[in-house]
Amino acid sequence: MEEKLEKIQQEATNIIKKASNLDELDDLRVKYLGKKGEVTQILRSMGELPPEKRPVIGKLANQVKSKLQQLISKRKEELKNQAKEEQLKEESIDVTLPGVKIKSANKHPLTLVFNEIKEIFLGLGFKIAEGPDVETDYYNFEALNFPANHPARDMQDTFYVGEDELLRTHTSSVQVRTMEQTTPPIRIIAPGRVYRSDEIDATHTPVFHQVEGLMIGKDISFANLKEILIEAVHELFGTDRKVRFRPSYFPFTEPSAEVDVSCANCGGQGCSVCSDTGWLEILGSGMVHPNVLEMSGIDSKEFTGFAFGMGVERIAMLKYDIDDIRLLYENDVRFLEQFK
Template sequence: MKEALEQIRQTASQLIAAADSEKAVDELRVRFLGKKGELTGILKQMGKLSAEERPVVGALANQVREEIDERIRARMKELANAALTARLAGETIDVTLPGKRPEQGGLHPFHLVLNDFKDIFLGMGFDVVSGPEVELDHYNFEMLTIPKTHPARDTQDTFYITENILLRTQTSGMQIRTMEKRKPPIRIIAPGRVYRSDAVDATHSPIFHQIEGLVVDEGITFSDLKGTLEVFIKKLYGPDTKVRFRPHHFPYTEPSAEMDMSCFKCGGKGCSMCKGEGWIEILGCGMVHPKVLENCGIDSEKYTGYAFGIGLERVVMMRYGIDDMRLLYENDLRFLKQFN
């Protein structure tokens, strides 16, 4: 039995020294020291030995076990150190190489144009207000005198959460909230995200952005509305830009109008951008309906006001010559990097 133990010691030492991976060393540990290992198999035969031989063989077996265990630990440490050295060598950084300039982000086209909007209207004394995208029917429709039978209230056009709660279809609700909280004079713009049940295509999206404006004060007339919007358009598109107003209808303004601007691409001569007409529809506007003012607790005999609304996507697409709205939402860096 002593010869068998010595043979295990010698074989284990040779194999452990030759093992080239931690997995191989662990397999040797199981082979020699495991519950079904070779050393355990020898110890199970000690019952056949005489009383004098058992202590001697037992001591030798413990010595062999400790020696194998120590060799395994040492070899594991050697292999771990070798692996670490190799990994560190592979990850060495040559500090003499030129550095790589980190990529910097930039503003989305929406923000580039929206910042221009804000600069223009802040320069004319307007405040910028914001409000909830999950809105009450009361603010989104009722206070704007939009009747229950109006097509805009239909579930085909509006995302309802409950009968009286919805995703706002316009930022006009912020006009109402502002008129309820402030006394005239009021001069605000309300930019924000709005939602309508539209199918996604090159010119439509269920999520888009609106910028609405409101002015309420004594003696406000349609001439004030026209002058403000004309200044706005000329600052946004250049001093040679012309505007015209066409009669229209909105439930919350009277009179109402749509405003066109001369095509900035052809100067009004006619091109593909304006479909040969020389004019581009840009926004809707009008004088605030007296009933809307009264709903908000404002004396319509004393105060008048005007309101307007413009789609941010439309302006962005026209400014940068984008023909597909989906490009503005897909976050393709190849597209977005063109604006920075």
């Protein structure tokens, strides 16, 4: 029995030291120390030995068991450390290698135009005002002098989300809210997203962006309107561009005017870009209607003011010679890279 235990110890020691992974090591543990292991079987057969042999064999068997357990634990730690070193080697990074070049992004043309318009009017003393995208019929139409039967209220032109709620068709509603909450003088621009039930084509989309402006005070005249807008147009398109005001009609302004800029393509001589007129329409404007002032709680006999509104997509298309509004929303990297 002593020889058998010594042979098991010698054999197991050599094999355990050569175990190449944790699974193999665990199999060896089971083979020698498990419930049916070789050392365990010897310990269980102690009752078959003569009484005088039992203490000697029992002591030797436990010594072998203890030594094998220590060898297995030691080899287990060695294998774990080896695996960790291999993992670190695989995951190591050579910091001397050249870095991967990150492709720099650039701002969307609408963002560029939005920011430019804001900077221009902030420089002219205007502040930025904001309001909700979901508006009531009152702020979107009634307070802006739109009569009940005005075609703009038709569901074919407006997205209604309730009997009295809709997605705003312009940011003019922000002007009304500002007039109700602020005592003149007032000088604000209202940039934001607006919604109209339009079919998508080269010049129309159901969701687009506007920047509207409002200036109210004592003795504000159409001359002030012209001076502000001419300065803004020259900042946007260049001082060499001519500006024209054409009479027009808007329910919330009187008198009203469309504002045109001379065509850069033909220099005002007439071409296919400007439909042979020499001019390109860029925004609408006018003196705030007295009814709008009064409904917002402002005395129209004491205060006057002007308002204007421009489509950001329209400005971007004219500024960058974009011929289809859909290009602004298709997220084509080849298109967007042109505006770095």
